[in-house]
Amino acid sequence: MNHSTNEPITLHNRRRPAPGRTESPTGRRILAGLAGLTLMGAGTTQVAAQGCVAVRGADVYQLRPLDNLGLADTNSPSGDWLAEVSSRYIHSTRHFVGDQQQYQRQLAGNQVINHQYFEDLDLEYAFSPRWSAGLLVPFEFSTRSQFSTALHSRFETHADGLGDLRLGAHAWLLDPVNNPKGNIQLGLALKLPTGNDGVTDTFVTSTGAAVVHPVDQSIQPGDGGWGFSIDINAYRQIFDRTYVYFQGSYLFNPEDTNDVLTWRDNSSTTPGKVTAGPGSASYYEHVMSITDQYFARGGFTYVLKPSWGLSLSLGGRVEGVPVRDLIGGSDGFRRPGCAISIEPGIQVMRGPVSFNISVPWALYRDRQQSVADQRASAVSGTYINGDAAFADFALTGSLAIRF
Numbered sequence: 001m002n003h004s005t006n007e008p009i010t011l012h013n014r015r016r017p018a019p020g021r022t023e024s025p026t027g028r029r030i031l032a033g034l035a036g037l038t039l040m041g042a043g044t045t046q047v048a049a050q051g052c053v054a055v056r057g058a059d060v061y062q063l064r065p066l067d068n069l070g071l072a073d074t075n076s077p078s079g080d081w082l083a084e085v086s087s088r089y090i091h092s093t094r095h096f097v098g099d100q101q102q103y104q105r106q107l108a109g110n111q112v113i114n115h116q117y118f119e120d121l122d123l124e125y126a127f128s129p130r131w132s133a134g135l136l137v138p139f140e141f142s143t144r145s146q147f148s149t150a151l152h153s154r155f156e157t158h159a160d161g162l163g164d165l166r167l168g169a170h171a172w173l174l175d176p177v178n179n180p181k182g183n184i185q186l187g188l189a190l191k192l193p194t195g196n197d198g199v200t201d202t203f204v205t206s207t208g209a210a211v212v213h214p215v216d217q218s219i220q221p222g223d224g225g226w227g228f229s230i231d232i233n234a235y236r237q238i239f240d241r242t243y244v245y246f247q248g249s250y251l252f253n254p255e256d257t258n259d260v261l262t263w264r265d266n267s268s269t270t271p272g273k274v275t276a277g278p279g280s281a282s283y284y285e286h287v288m289s290i291t292d293q294y295f296a297r298g299g300f301t302y303v304l305k306p307s308w309g310l311s312l313s314l315g316g317r318v319e320g321v322p323v324r325d326l327i328g329g330s331d332g333f334r335r336p337g338c339a340i341s342i343e344p345g346i347q348v349m350r351g352p353v354s355f356n357i358s359v360p361w362a363l364y365r366d367r368q369q370s371v372a373d374q375r376a377s378a379v380s381g382t383y384i385n386g387d388a389a390f391a392d393f394a395l396t397g398s399l400a401i402r403f
Contacts, residue, residue: 052092052112052114052216052218052335052387052390080125080126080402080403081123081124081125081402081403082122082123082124082125082126082134082400082401082402082403083121083122083123083400083401084120084121084122084123084124084398084399084400084401085119085120085122085398085399085400086118086119086122086396086397086398087117087118087120087396087397087398088118088394088395088397089115089116089117089118089394089395089396090114090115090116090391090394091113091114091115091391091392092113092114092390092391093106093111093112093113093114093389093391094106094111094365094389094390094391094392095111095112095387095389095390096337096365096366096367096387096388096389096390097367097385097386098366098367098368098369098385099364099365099366099367101365102387105387109147110146110147110149111147111389112144112145112146112389113144113145113389114142114143114144114145114218114219114389115142115143115145116140116141116142116143116219117140117141117142118138118139118141118163119138119139119140119141120136120137120138120139121136121137121139122134122135122136122137129172129175129176129177130171130172130176131169131170131171132169132170133167133169134167134168134169135165135166135167136165136166136167136168136189137162137165138162138163138165138166138195138221139160139161139162139163139221140159140160140161140195140219140221141160142158142159142160143156143157143158143219144156144157144158144159144215144218144219157201157216157219158201158215158219159196159199159201159215159219160221161195161196161199162194162195162196162221163194163195163222164191164192164194164195164222164223164227165194166189166190166191166192166229167190167192168187168188168189168190168229168231169187169188169189170185170187170231171186171187172184172185173185173186180237181236181237182234182235182236182237183234183235184232184233184234185231185232185233185234186230186231186232186233187229187230187231187232187233187249188228188229188230188231189228189229189231190226190227191225191226191227191228191229191251191253192226193223193224193225193226194222195220195221195222195223196220196221196222197220197221197222197223197224197260197288198214198220198224198258198260199214199215199219199220199221200212200213200214200215201213201214201215203263209269210269211263211269213261213263213271214260214261214262214263214288217288217334217335218335220260220288223253223258223288223290224255224258224259224260224288224290225253225254225255225258225290226254226255227251227252227254227255227290228251228252229249229250229251229252230249230250230252231247231248231249232246232247232248232249234246234247235301241302241303241304242301242302242303243302244298244299244300244301245297245298245299245301245313245315246296246297246298247295247296247297247298248294248295248296249294249296250292250293250294250295250326251292251293251294252325252326252327253290253291253292253325253328254325254327254328255290255328256289256329256330256331256332257287257289257290257329257331257332258287258290258332259287260287260288261287262285262286262287262288262332262333264276264282264286264333265280265282265283265284265285265286272286274286278375278376278379279379279380280376280380280384281370281372281373281375281376281384281386282372283372283376284331284371284372284375284376285333285372286332286333287332288332288333288334289330289331289332289333289334290332291321291325291330291334291336292321292322292325292326293319293320293321294318294319294320294322295319296317296318296319297315297316297317297318297343298315298316298317299313299314299315299343300314300315301313308348309347309349309354310346310347310348311346311347311349312344312345312346312347313343313344313345313346313347313358314342314343314344315342315343315345316340316341316342316343317340317341317343317360318339318340318341319338319339320336320337320338320339320366321334321335321336321337321338322336323368323369323371330371331371332372333370333372334370334371334372335367335370335386335388336367336368336370337365337366337367337368337390338365339362339364339365339366340362340363340364341360341361341362341363341393342360342361342363343358343359343360343361344358344359345357345358345359346358352401352402352403353399353400353401353402354398354399354400354401355398355399355400356396356397356398357395357396357397358396358397359393359394359395359396360393360394360396361393362390362391362392362393365390367385367386367387367388367390368385369384369386370386372386373385373386
């Protein structure tokens with residue numbers, strides 16, 4: 001969403017090439033492992049309730065132990081592999097400025113609509129009951145629909161391809177075999193800028209001239225920067241078959257901006273030309289920001305049918321993009337914001353195979369004032385806060401097998 005009325009119009013699409021064992025119903029360790037898997041399964045297919053707020057991937061926050069989850073032999077887990085496919089779908093259409101929904105956008109029919117599909121392939125290896133490491137390969141397939149006043153109809157831009165790879169390692173603080181009722185896991189992962197951060201499409205300006213430039217930041221497969229994440233995963237049995245859990249992750253992106261032009265400050269056909277003034281947020285949004293991301297979730301899991309490997313979970317989650325990064329600059333264009341959701345989930349595990357599905361429903365959404373908004377507000381003397389489209393819910397699922 002632009003802060004100005006210079007939202008371009010698409011003519012056609014063009015892309016730039018990218019530079020087990022069976023569980024015992026009475027076994028406490030296996031119950032703990034099953035509950036742990038339910039916690040992880042509901043959290044493995046991490047879902048961003050945002051649409052225009054650029055939280056990428058189906059498996060953005062990967063916290064995957066292989067030992068005490070019932071997927072690996074708790075007596076001899078070393079050498080086990082885990083392969084997983086995670087998916088999520090987001091349909092974002094509701095616009096917010098701060099935490100106030102902009103109902104007039106839906107009434108006028110000019111809201112931006114993102115359809116985003118994420119597929120993550122994850123392969124992990126257990127070195128011991130406490131240590132594991134893995135590689136996450138994400139893919140994105142996204143469409144962004146906007147209304148053109150010039151064409152009097154909606155148009156679409158597209159982006160798809162490989163995202164930013166993750167290499168990570170995780171360790172339980174306690175021996176999982178001797179501590180089945182509760183444990184804490186810490187993780188560290190490196191994010192590689194393998195995703196294309198400059199996928200392009202063909203647009204036409206408000207004057208009717210066609211121009212090729214990058215699609216919106218929200219559907220770019222990559223962000224263009226090196227980064228790293230710190231993860232935590234904890235659970236504790238509180239009653240028979242009932243567990244409490246917490247997970248959190250923060251992605252640090254120390255680099256300030258990439259070299260991808262947003263064209264938000266440009267109403268001409270000349271690449272790099274700035275036509276916006278310093279009283280507009282677009283003036284400070286010449287290139288895209290490489291943003292941090294955060295995530296936290298917690299709740300309860302109940303083992304409904306141990307003999308089936310069936311568990312249910314219910315929790316809350318918060319995730320989003322901060323206004324300012326914890327390390328490095330926060331210049332350029334970003335849509336900072338967060339979503340708070342309630343997240344029911346269900347998990348089935350049979351031997352080495354597990355399946356999970358969850359549907360986070362957004363209860364609160366907030367598009368916060370960006371650094372560009374703040375700078376423009378200081379110049380113009382008026383409060384400026386851009387908008388963002390959020391989803392009502394997200395659909396997630398994962399299928400994993402241990403071998």
